[in-house]
Amino acid sequence: EVQLLESGGGLVQPGGSLRLSCAASGFTFSNYIMSWVRQAPGKGLEWVSSISGSGGTTYYADSVKGRFTVSRDNSKNTLSLQMNSLRADDTAVYYCAKLSSGGWYFGLDVWGQGTTVTVSS
């Protein structure tokens, strides 16, 4: 069964850092582009970042560029999101998601259950 399991969320003070992880199973992890998508409380979905299968290409939303870093360890089937200089508006449920076999274009076909990040003093 194809599965994604996020971890690492929690409560952090403004200006602090947090590292999220996503453990993948049931598919050849290195063959797929992966993304992070977040959802603030009561709000809609916001794409955060994507990374190619090799890890050599990354993209970020303007709202997190320069503060967040996406990476992957294909030997451990793990996706990560290092979040620095956190702000209150980064408070959200963070989902990792797998791009479909069509590459960058055909949607996010598998999602994790999400991990909650709360930025507050």
Add this chain to the structure above:
Amino acid sequence: DIHMTQSPSSLSASVGDRVTITCRASQRISDYLNWYQQRPGKAPKLLIYAASSLQSGVPSRFSGSGSGTDFTLTISSLQPEDFATYYCQQSYTTSYTFGQGTRLEIK
């Protein structure tokens, strides 16, 4: 960035109704448009990709159409499990953007 606008923002309907949700892109995106369903407290689920292709395992009462800037998601006969929030998402650029969502409620 490409801005995605959905209408309506919310919709009340009854079991058995036919429902259509619209998504408009701020620039042409060919058919690089995907639709998701999200039930409360759950992760989103991919329903339609490439504007009109049904994701594996999704019931055939869901359909998508459109190209360029205007797209629609249609549910032909609403079932109780379809009451949820629906999002469109453009994948024409790698800076993916989502619509604001359409909440489908029971009348």
